[in-house]
Amino acid sequence: MARALSIDYGKKRTGIAVTDPLQLIASGLTTVNTYELVPFIENYLRNEEVSTIVIGEPKQMNGEPSELGDVIDAFAKALQEKYPSIEITRVDERFTSKMAFKTMIDSGLSKSKRRNKALVDEIAATIILQTFLDSKM
Template identity: 80%
Template sequence: MSRILAIDYGKKRTGIAVTDPMQIIASGLTTVATHELFAFLERYLKSEDVETIVIGEPKQMDYTDSELGSVIHAFAKALQEKYPHIIIERVDERFTSKMAFQTMIDSGLSKSKRRNKALVDEIAATIILQTFMDKKSPFN
């Protein structure tokens, strides 16, 4: 099987998470500077077999697009054009950063480590990926 990759797109940083090849476990991979995202994806997709890319879709509480919505839509469109053989999916990402921060607290990370915004973004990407995997699971 192929991996599923998730992206928590941000203005400055983008969190990346990925599954194992059997698509059983979602794990944080890294955080990259957003302006380096396409170069990172180019390198990663050359070395790993990815069948689906899941992009977090930021929504307001009333389900309207957030301020980054149009930027992320354009990013998803460019990604689909560059990699037409890869399925591009979108997942509601509301509250993932808060959930990531709470995960850090629950796992006992120190205050100094919880200030690491890159780690928050990576964990948020993992939550986006796990949400996608849970929705596609035949057991749900």
Template identity: 65%
Template sequence: MARILAIDYGSKRTGIAVTDELQIIASGLTTVATNELITFLKNYTAKEQVELFLIGEPKQMNNAPSESEALIIPFLKKLEKAFPNTKIIRVDERFTSKMAFQTMIDSGLKKNKRKNKALVDEISATLILQSYLYSK
């Protein structure tokens, strides 16, 4: 089986998480500068088989798209062009950043490590991926 890769897209940094080959376990992979994201994904998919990209879908409480959705739409077009044979699914990402921060607290990370926004983005991507796996 191929892996599933989740993306928590941000204007500066993007968190990435991935499953194992059996699509059972979600693990944080890395955080990448957003302007290098397509290059990173091309390099990663050259080494690992990926069957699905999960992209976080930011929504407001009333289900309307959040302001950051306007940044994600152009990225989706680039992703579809770069990977025409890979399925893309959007996943509601409400509260993932808050849940990621709480996860960091619960795991005992010191305050200075919890300020690491790249780690928050990576954990957020992992939460997006985990919620998808639970729903399957």
């Protein structure tokens, strides 16, 4: 079975998480500068079998798309065109950054490590991916 990969797309940084090949466990993979995202994905897909890419869908509290909504929609569409055999799906990412920060506190990370925004993005991508996995059950 192929992995699922998730993307917490941001203006500056993008968090990335993946599942194991059986798609049972979501784990943080890395955070990349957003301008390096496409080459990173291309390289990853050359080396790993991926059946699904889950992209966080940022929404405002009222359910309207956020300011990055159009950019992320275009990114998702470009991925689907380039990789038609891979399922591209979206997951509401409201509160994932707050949940990631709370996870960091609950796991006992020091204040200095909690300031690491790249780690917050990676954990948020993991939460997005776990949400996707939970929805399949």
